[in-house]
């Protein structure tokens with residue numbers, strides 16, 4: 359008996375190139391980790407860096423966000439993802455016809471509540487700027503990690519460990535693309551990080567501007583990482599390479615984010631774009 363097929367409606371969004379399959383759901387069982395991995399496959403599935411489930415909120419949240427990484431793992435938080443979810447909710451919650459272009463909402467996440475501000479510009483598929491209170495950012499310390507067998511200068515690497523609700527480790531020096539491809543996956547799963555870690559490779563251009571690329575836990579190299587941008591700015595500030603409390607432009611391969619970090623243990627704020635790409639239905643075996 360062939361498994362019963364069923365279809366899932368989804369909407370595809372991207373936040374500066376970090377792309378997500380967004381699904382409205384009544385409960386978080388609708389997409390298992392295994393199904394999330396199949397949906398994210400760029401050949402056999404829809405394709406994406408992750409799945410975002412938009413779930414009923416509670417008394418103090420308009421909705422709840424559950425994120426599943428492309429490998430099916432479940433992270434605590436996703437910066438680009440919550441901007442995409444905020445746009446999704448704004449598109450379906452506010453009514454442009456009533457001239458409502460702005461949505462201020464709190465979303466529950468697995469890292470706690472996050473306040474979002476969305477402004478729909480003329481094109482309701484695009485939010486030029488979504489601003490998110492990214493919660494408390496904590497510097498956990500400086501780590502020197504050894505990579506046995508690595509023949510390059512990166513056989514030992516200094517990382518700043520930062521928690522943004524999810525775990526990050528930031529290098530303030532930038533290996534080559536080939537070196538990142540080699541050491542990124544080893545660092546993301548290194549025993550020094552029992553929960554795994556998102557590995558940021560930053561190059562500080564000046565006190566208000568840094569370049570960043572992130573090898574993400576459960577995904578791999580992405581075009582952008584919102585929590586990673588907050589972690590990189592906090593790491594740079596902790597080394598007095600960027601100013602606490604002032605806006606820092608983080609240039610990622612997929613586009614820019616503006617990040618403010620109040621201080622070590624202070625709150626971070628993120629501002630960046632989000633875009634609806636298309637809506638679809640996908641067949642999933644029962």
Ligand SMILES: N[C@H](CCC[C@H](N)C(=O)O)C(=O)O
Nearest residue numbers: 433436437438524575584585
């Ligand atoms: N891979 C991350 C979750 C997605 C974070 C990233 N896409 C962002 O925009 O913050 C983790 O396992 O913690």
